[in-house]
Amino acid sequence: MxxxxxxxxxxxxxxxxxxxxxxxxxxTPMVDLAFLLITFFMLTTTMNKPQSMELNMPDKxxxxxxxxxxxxxxxxxxxxxxxxxxxxxxxxxxxxxNDALEKTDFSKDGIRKTILQQTSNMxxxxxxxxxxxxxxxxxxxxxxxxxxxxxxxxxxxxxxxYAIVPIETVDIELTxxxxx
Amino acid sequence: MPKVxxxxxxxxLDMTAMCDVGFLLLTFFILTTKFxxxxxxxxxxxxxxxQTKLPETDIMLIQVSKEGRVFFGIDGQYNRVAMLEKVAxxxxxxxxxxxxxxxxxxxxxxxxxxxxxxYLNMEPAERAKVEQTGIPCDSLTNELxxxxxxxxxxxxxxxxxxxxxxxxxxxxxxxxxxxxQDQNINRFNLVTGLEAKPKEI
Numbered sequence: 001m002x003x004x005x006x007x008x009x010x011x012x013x014x015x016x017x018x019x020x021x022x023x024x025x026x027x028t029p030m031v032d033l034a035f036l037l038i039t040f041f042m043l044t045t046t047m048n049k050p051q052s053m054e055l056n057m058p059d060k061x062x063x064x065x066x067x068x069x070x071x072x073x074x075x076x077x078x079x080x081x082x083x084x085x086x087x088x089x090x091x092x093x094x095x096x097x098n099d100a101l102e103k104t105d106f107s108k109d110g111i112r113k114t115i116l117q118q119t120s121n122m123x124x125x126x127x128x129x130x131x132x133x134x135x136x137x138x139x140x141x142x143x144x145x146x147x148x149x150x151x152x153x154x155x156x157x158x159x160x161x162y163a164i165v166p167i168e169t170v171d172i173e174l175t176x177x178x179x180x
Numbered sequence: 181m182p183k184v185x186x187x188x189x190x191x192x193l194d195m196t197a198m199c200d201v202g203f204l205l206l207t208f209f210i211l212t213t214k215f216x217x218x219x220x221x222x223x224x225x226x227x228x229x230x231q232t233k234l235p236e237t238d239i240m241l242i243q244v245s246k247e248g249r250v251f252f253g254i255d256g257q258y259n260r261v262a263m264l265e266k267v268a269x270x271x272x273x274x275x276x277x278x279x280x281x282x283x284x285x286x287x288x289x290x291x292x293x294x295x296x297x298x299y300l301n302m303e304p305a306e307r308a309k310v311e312q313t314g315i316p317c318d319s320l321t322n323e324l325x326x327x328x329x330x331x332x333x334x335x336x337x338x339x340x341x342x343x344x345x346x347x348x349x350x351x352x353x354x355x356x357x358x359x360x361q362d363q364n365i366n367r368f369n370l371v372t373g374l375e376a377k378p379k380e381i
Contacts, residue, residue, distance in 0.1 A: 041209030
C-alpha cells in the first residue's frame, strides 16, 4: 500500500505508538485516476499541427505577359492518370512533329532527374538564375496527390519559376501515343 | 544454493514524487489538448516536404473528399453567422435565429443551399448521420463562390486553405482553384502532411 509516511517511511508497525497523527493518506486511487486521465489526454491530444504548402497561381486578370519565355527554355510537365508524368521541351507543335514526348514517373530517377537535367541543359541567365521555366499541366484524370507531388519536386529541385496552367487539347493528343 | 529467506513486510512506497510528476503531466496535457472537431469527412492529405505551418486562426478551409465532395468552413462563430446572413441576403433566403445558432456551431458543412434549411433544422445527432453531398462548385452552379466571397467579407483577414484528399480528382481541385482565381485570389495554402526531405537530389 502506498502510504505517505513522514518519518522515513515503512518502518512503523501497527503497535508503534504515534505521537502526532501524521497524515497517512492512501494515495493509490488518486494516482490511479491521475494516470488514467494522463493516458486519456495523451491519446486524444493532437500534437502536430498540419503542414501547409503555399501556392501562388498566375494572375488571370493580368493580360500582359511580363517576359515572354523562350520556347526552348520551357519544360512542360503533363500529369496523367495512374501517376504517370509526361514531359517535353518547347512548344507542343514541335513536340508533335519530332515525336519528342517522354514518359516518366514520380520516382527519384523519374521526373526529378529530368528537371535537374533540363535545368543544367538550359543554363543560367546573366543574373545567375536558371533559365528553366516549368509549366505544369494537369489532366482531369490525374489526382490531387500528383499535383502536390510535382509542386514538391519544384521545391526539391529548387526550381523557382513554375506555373500551373490549364491543359490544352493538343497536349492531351500528344499523350495518346502512349495509350496503345 | 541456499534459499535466501526474504522477510515479508508490507511494501510501502513513497508515492509522493510519482504523484507529483503524474499531476504535472496531467495538467500539461489538459491545458495543451485541443479536441479534434468532429469532421464531417475524413480527408487523407498528401505529404510534402513543406515546413510551413498552417495558421490556427482566420482560416477558411475548403475540404475536398476522395469522391470529390466539397466542404466549406470558416472559424469564428460570429463570422459564420455574418457569412450566413450575407449569403442568405444574396440568394434571397431566410434563416431563423435557431438555424443561425446551429450554423455557427458547425465547423464545416457540405450541403447545397437548397438543402441547408432542412439540414439546419435537424438535431445535431441526426445531422451527423446525413450523408452530405458537398457544395456545388462546377461551372453550372457555383455556390462555393458565394460562400468564399461572403466569408471573405465577414473576415477580411481570412486566409484560404485547401485540404484535399490525395485520391481526389484533379478536376474537382481545378474547379475549386478556378473559383478562387475568379475572385482574384492567387495565393492560398494547401494542407499537407509532413514528409522527410530527400537527403540528396
